[in-house]
Amino acid sequence: MPRSFPAGAARFIVATACALVLAASTACSNGGGGGGDRPTESATSPATDIGGxxxxxxxxxxxxxxxxxxxxxxxxxxxxxxxxxxxxxxxxxxxxxxxxxxxxxxxxxxxxxxxxxxxxxxxxxxxxxxxxxx
Missing domain, CATH: 2.60.40.420 (Cupredoxins -  blue copper proteins)
Known part of the structure; x- marks a missing residue:
């Protein structure tokens, strides 16, 4: 006999899966999850005023x-x-x-x-x- 989840648990599982898919697709469209050529801001690196x-x-x-x-x-x-x-x-x-x-x-x-x-x-x-x- 198949086991069923309470409605709230099923919504939580679906929402979590959707959030993971969205996060993964955002990381891919931004060049991956790290190690790329994008510069990162350091807590001590200087920055210049460019429009704010x-x-x-x-x-x-x-x-x-x-x-x-x-x-x-x-x-x-x-x-x-x-x-x-x-x-x-x-x-x-x-x-x-x-x-x-x-x-x-x-x-x-x-x-x-x-x-x-x-x-x-x-x-x-x-x-x-x-x-x-x-």
Whole structure:
């Protein structure tokens, strides 16, 4: 006698199978699941401001930790962590997001002059990064 599944279990199995097929087809259309020629973003690799730049906060780290932008560039800071954070210039009051709640974002403007501008999270001072403007 064939065994039947409860309706909820059958829907779960079908939904899971569909999600796996979709994930596999997306990986194939994007060049595979890894090891390809696509560059990957490192937590410390510099990036340039090309029509908008972002820094993501995740696992109590700024990603990327070092970012290069043009003078006056807008930088969006996204808090993908589980607690509030800030991104605040270490010296002077050049930029400060104030508290960013989990899942929220804020925007800073890079200084108008060239240089290296270290920053930190004022809530978690061990979190550090550098904004390079040139």
């Amino acid at each position: 730049t972002k820094i993501t906060i995740k696992d109590f780290k700024f990603r990327p930790a070092s970012l290069t932008v043009r003078p006056g560039a807008k930088v969006t800071v996204i808090n993908s962590d589980t607690t509030a954070h800030t991104l605040t210039a270490s010296k002077g009051s050049l930029f400060d997001t104030e508290d960013i709640a989990p899942g929220k974002s804020a925007t800073i403007t890079a200084p108008a002059r060239s240089g290296d501008f270290p920053y930190t999270c004022t809530i978690h001072p061990f979190m550090k990064g550098t904004l390079t403007v040139n």
